Amino acid sequence: MDLTFTEEEQAFRAEARTWLEANVPRPALPSGDTREGFALHKEWERALFDARWAVVSWPQEYGGRDASLMEWLIFEEEYYRAGAPQRVTQNGIFLLAPTLFELGTKEQRNRILPRMASAEETWCQGWSEPNAGSDLAGIKSRAVRDEANGGWRLSGQKTWTTRGAFCDRLFGLFRSDPDAERHRGLTYFLVDLHAEGVTVRPVERLDGDEGFAEVFLEDVFVSDRDVLGAVHDGWRVAMATTGSERGLTLRSPGRFMAAAARLADLYRAHADHADPTVRDSVVRAWIDADAYRWQTFWTVTRLMDGGRTGPEASLVKIFWSELDVRLHETALRLLGSRAELVDGEDAGWMKGWEFSLSGPIYAGTNEIQRNVVAERVLGLPRR
Amino acid sequence: MRDAVRTFLEHECPPKVVRDAWTNDTGRSGLWRRLGEMGVLGVLAPEARGGFGGDYLDLVLLFEETGRAALPEPIVEHAAVALPLLDNGRVAAAAAGDLTITVVPPSGLVPYAAGADLVLYDGEFVEPGALSLQPHESVDGSRRLCATATPPSSTNVAASDRAALGVAAQLVGLADRMLTMTVDYAKERQQFGVPIGSFQAVKHHLANVALALEFARPLVYRAAWSIARSDDARSVHVGMAKARASEAALIAGRVALQVHGAIGYTTEYDLHLFLKRAWALAASWGDAARHVDRVGRAILDTDMTPEEQ
Secondary structure (H helix, E strand, C coil): CCCCCCHHHHHHHHHHHHHHHHHCCCCCCCCCCCHHHHHHHHHHHHHHHHCCCCCCCCCHHHCCCCCCHHHHHHHHHHHHHCCCCCCCCHHHHHHHHHHHHHHCCHHHHHHHHHHHHCCCCCEEEECCECCECCCHHHCCCEEEEECCCCEEEEEEEECCCCCCCCCCEEEEEEECCCCCCCCCCEEEEEEECCCCCEEEEEECCCCCCCCEEEEEEEEEEEEHHHEECCCCEHHHHHHHHHHHHHCCCCCCHHHHHHHHHHHHHHHHHHCCCCCCCHHHHHHHHHHHHHHHHHHHHHHHHHHHCCCCCCCCHHHHHHHHHHHHHHHHHHHHHHHHHHCCCCCCCCHHHHHHHHHHCCCCCCCCCHHHHHHHHHHHHCCCCCC | CHHHHHHHHHHHCCHHHHHHHHHCCCCCCCCHHHHHHHCCCCCCCCHHHCCCCCCHHHHHHHHHHHHHCCCCCCHHHHHHHHHHHCCHHHHHHHHHCCCCEEECCCCCEEECCCCCCEEEECCEEECHHHCCEEEECCCCCCCCEEEECCCCCCCCHHHHHHHHHHHHHHHHHHHHHHHHHHHHHHHHCEECCEEHHHCHHHHHHHHHHHHHHHHHHHHHHHHHHHHHCCCCCHHHHHHHHHHHHHHHHHHHHHHHHHHHHHHHHCCCCCHHHHHHHHHHHHHCCCCHHHHHHHHHHHHHCCCCCHHHC
């Protein structure tokens, strides 16, 4: 096991750092989960794409740099270290794109990926429904064959669709075989949200942003070329995506390392009047971020040697989501009675705390993840 | 090498050997010379002096196995702390297991001093007879402890780091062993007509142990790597590793006992051998709180950034 960075990796880090320092927007952009913030974020994403930093791990033909997993991690560390904006393109880039690379057709990749990377077309995910959350196999939205037009007609309701009110397209699962139950008879569709029959209703989230949406579909036509993977095989196709979501690509360690460094700064600023027991929590947040970094390096080393991520990804999802909650909780303790302020220079911590609370819920609740760990990592019996 | 040591200890150091060490004269396994032959004692010694010629990553991988077996020997003291300080003339004998060397930690509570050939005390190798030693009983009956009249007056930071690293590796092995034992038990033990491991409350306990272990182990490997290349921040890295390994072993033990129920609360069952070793080692060479404090002084009282560590 070699844990040193190569000269190429160090040069890559230096190039990323230089570009980011010169180009990261100052002051920071407003939240990308608001309409005006989203538009500004798309401009930033376009700048990233033009400099070929939007999708470093992708092949060059789609706007990437063919970067290794290690280089991707280095880029992420530099990205968050520089205080660069959240990625409003992330659901497309980190959830849909890996599935397209694995199971999409050449035509789909050529048509979709460059526009996704440049943020000309933004994507949201359509998994959850009012009665299918943790129990995702309970999906009821349906797809009916339209043979005459060479496609499908989608009807039903998707919900908790992050940035659904601003995005252009949605990827999700629909029941294409009405007689099949649970995981069978589902198909993975790519849906144009501007198409006839689509109604999007924004839903205000706990943190006050219109980041959520309900998406209603009534007889929406989707062409055969927008079926991803085989018809009725959607569950398997979707699981390829959630594997990467829970695993490496949704939350890179760089994000938490940057947050731990900001927390340490906050501690130094408030140490003289903070509760003395809070210091311990600050240090533990730092150690958590560091542990996450090294666990990731270890995993990446294994992957670069030809391994694959499996149910261990559930451990990772539990860890980063709960570390994020503890980290923000610690920041609020440092701020004390000023923590409730959502204006002024420290307002980001309350906002961050609110957002961190979604982590143990989305992408599979941590209760479900602990079941996955127990059953598929440790081998305990299902009921 | 790691696999060979694991197999060797599975055969030669089953729980019965650990249990016997509670009541025999020395508290030890009788495997010392064979560990020397395998290269475990001399893992850090150069091959020219009869050692394995390994580095600190080899050391933590092997020590994890000694923890998994709850090997009752002063192997951290001997192989990780004392051997690198030994004069060249005695390295070969130490690597072969012809000598046993133990170390007085900052607490002054030294394990296995009575039967040792040499004791490292305040930077000097002395014979045990030269020290005034007061025997004590440990909660772990195989750990034969003595107190020195006064604790060491100075701290060798590098030696303490090696000790904490070695113990951290053993704690990871202990945690893994207790998790495995408990998962096996939860698959077999039936209540209400089903294995107790099918209950979500039990699953979540065990998932929490897997979580603690998954994120402690890489910190131990990283600390070993930092010591191997004399990284400036190696003491900070050792602190993180020992803190998280101590916590992982303690939660593994706590959950193991709870999931086993009353059978785990007996000394007839083997769990207590591992549990009590974990309690002793989690606090030795600095408990989690002490190491978190040490990390805190390095990161909060300076301007270190995460990437620079």
